[in-house]
Amino acid sequence: MTRNEEKAQSMLYRFRETQAAELGIVKQRECCSHLTSNVSRKVSKIQDAGLSNYQVHDLNDEINKLMRKKIYWENRIKELGRPDYWKIGPRMLDKEGCKVPGNQGYKYFG
Structure with a gap:
């Protein structure tokens, strides 16, 4: 060594x-190695009825921050000549199959 x-x-x-x-x-x-597990864990946690409005708001902000990182890395992958996962990947949908509401990239999960 x-x-x-x-x-x-x-x-x-x-x-x-x-x-x-x-x-x-x-x-x-x-470290970004567990990015997807962090997002999915926080999306599941935000559905908890016992959370206060402030906690839901903070979790929503954290999820959106992680989603921006994900989009950045997907764009970087595309720049390097790999597949465009933005086009072929799954969309963010709610239980009814409708698009998650949001305004220009900011999504409301809770």
Whole structure:
């Protein structure tokens, strides 16, 4: 193993990295590998009747933020010459099969 890999795996280095992120010195890296599971989990959670209006609003904002990321990556995939999933992928529909209401990209899930 090289020295940089050993350094990155040390407990002290990970502690300092977390501490710096908490202080706002360095932002933690964001992982997008579980993007679809996060969206589907939040869409399911937003249907909970026990949530307050504020919680529903916050969840809706988070879902829309994740959807914007998804659209960005789908566009990037298309730029690289891969299939256009926007055209061939499923549409966002509600229980009755109608399009999810929204205004220019902002969708209301709850």
